[in-house]
Amino acid sequence: MRYIMMMFWGAIFGFIVGFIGSSLTHTTFVPIQAVGTAVVFAIALGFVPALLNWSEKLSTK
Secondary structure: OHHHHHHHHHHHHHHHHHHHHHHHHOOOOOHHHHHHHHHHHHHHHHOHHHHHHHHHHHHOO
16 A cells, blocks of 8 residues: 555656646656656655665664
8 A cells, every 4th residue: 555655646746846847948748757757766765665674684683
């Protein structure tokens, strides 16, 4: 459930950031590209806490 919520809010955030970014750079807004990039980034960030916990366990041995 946690990853589904991260993907959902990542898509919303990516849509907004992509729209504002395309307006600022005067480029064409491609919603699928903005949302897809944000979802992939949200999934990648979702694994950071697990990786940090894993590296902490290795350093305490």
